[in-house]
Amino acid sequence: MGSLDIGIDLGTTKIIIHKAGAGVLLHEPAVVAINTKDNSIIAVGEEALRMLGRTPGYIVAEFPLRDGVISDHVMTEILLKHCIKRACDSLIIKHRVIICVPSEITDVEKRAVVEAVVNAGGRKVFLIDEPIAAAIGAGIDISKPKGNMVIDIGGGTTDIAVISLCGVVVSQSIKFAGDKVDEEIIKYISSKFKISIGKKMAEQVKKEVGNLYKPSHDIKTSVKGRNLLTCYPQLVTVSECDIYEAVEEFGEMIVEEIKKVLDQTPPELASDIIETGILLTGGTSLMKGIAKLIEERTGVKTTVADDPIGCVSRGTSLAFDYVDILQTGFTSETHI
Ligand SMILES: Nc1ncnc2c1ncn2[C@@H]1O[C@H](COP(=O)(O)OP(=O)(O)OP(=O)(O)O)[C@@H](O)[C@H]1O
Ligand SMILES: [Mg+2]
Known part of the structure; x- marks a missing residue:
């Protein structure tokens, strides 16, 4: 009989649900879009990410976990329930769940996450420290x-x-971590080139020309944004050396x-x-x-x-092998 054990990496930027033997069941950006007129869910994950920064006033699309803490409990619960349902095909089956949450969240928030997982079909829920899950997922004994x-x-x-x-x-x-690096790139491009860029553009620049060791003047990319003085769209070219000024402190x-x-x-x-x-x-x-x-x-x-990126989620599902011996790795558990 297949096991009902699943592991969840609830990260600041993404959620991954993993099952030992089956692999990744779901990998989605941790974004939820809500219609504020009737509180209905419009989209979750990739679809909601595409709406970020492009919604009319009555639609809110946001990352419910920001800077490694839960900024919106209701949205976090919606995200978890929706993703567990999508990955496991049923809310009725009672799974054992090991979940990793950002380390900076408070005990009250941890309980809220555990409750959300229980409401979404978790029979027994363990919280695991991110480095422990990462180590297990990376194959360390x-x-x-x-x-x-x-x-x-x-x-x-x-x-x-x-x-x-x-x-x-x-x-x-x-x-x-990565989100702050994006913010530093936004600030740098705005101050050096007088161009306003969005978070997605900043992330793309980071991936293309972010380099923390011996950056080159010759590796460049184009950046699209809005000129802060003329308000017209503008394209500029930035090099690894430019972006190094923004990321060096990180x-x-x-x-x-x-x-x-x-x-x-x-x-x-x-x-x-x-x-x-x-x-x-x-x-x-x-x-x-x-x-x-x-x-x-x-x-x-x-x-x-x-x-x-997959280490933590893989570690959460493989951590069931350690349930009896892990001492400090699990910070909390619940039964229903
Ligand atoms: N090729 C890349 N180069 C640089 N940064 C990258 C690359 N790929 C992804 N990232 C960055 O990695 C970060 C997301 O990493 P990860 O999925 O491990 O975070 P998370 O688990 O959601 O967050 P946390 O553990 O802090 O709650 C983002 O800031 C993203 O921009
Ligand atoms: Mg993480």
Whole structure:
């Protein structure tokens, strides 16, 4: 009989539902569009993302989790229910669910997420720390008495953790990740080129010419926006070196936080990390040069996991193997 265990990565930018053996059941942007006249749901996921910034006044399309915290509880619940229903084809079957939520959300918000999953058909719900899920999903055997440093750089938060024996030994979470990089690019283009661009354009620029290590003047891309002085649409060309000015501080901040965590790491685990290296997961670890920057500054071999965006969701569904032994990885659970 097929298992009813599913894992959910509820991220700031996207939601992925994964089932061990079956793979990804759903991968959608974490966006909901609502008609405020009658509170009806107009779209969820990809379709709602296409509406962002393009809706008439009575339609609200938004990311209910922003900067790594829940900014809208009702929308978050709608998002979860809708996605679980779509992925699992039924709300009646009672699943066991392991869910990963942004580390900065409060205990009250965590309970709200657990309740939303229960209302959507979860029989028993576990919350898991993002670095633990990322490590499991990246194929690390977290049960060994060996130190591993995992850094998940997502959209809203960067989570840095040293893991050993199924637990987080030292960790640090900052609300500074891919979304803030996009904001810095928007500010930079506005101040240097006097052009206003939207979030989607900024993200595209980041993916094309964002480079945190030895940026080049020759790698360029076109940026479309609105001239702030004339108000007419305008096209400008920006290089990796231009965008480096906007993203450099982000790189420095990540390196600073890693150093703080390494400072607090017990010596035995620190020497393990020299051997095992630093593993990067999360979408922002795909940013060009980030691994090289960290490796050069810390002196520790740094690699980006295979499929870094999928690591956490894969880890949530594989974590059922660890349910009995995980100590600090699970922060809460519920039964109905
Ligand atoms: N190729 C790429 N280059 C740079 N950034 C990228 C790339 N691909 C995705 N990203 C960024 O990764 C971020 C999303 O990562 P991820 O899916 O891990 O976040 P999340 O899990 O939703 O957020 P969080 O864990 O912070 O709640 C976005 O900011 C996105 O722009
Ligand atoms: Mg994430």
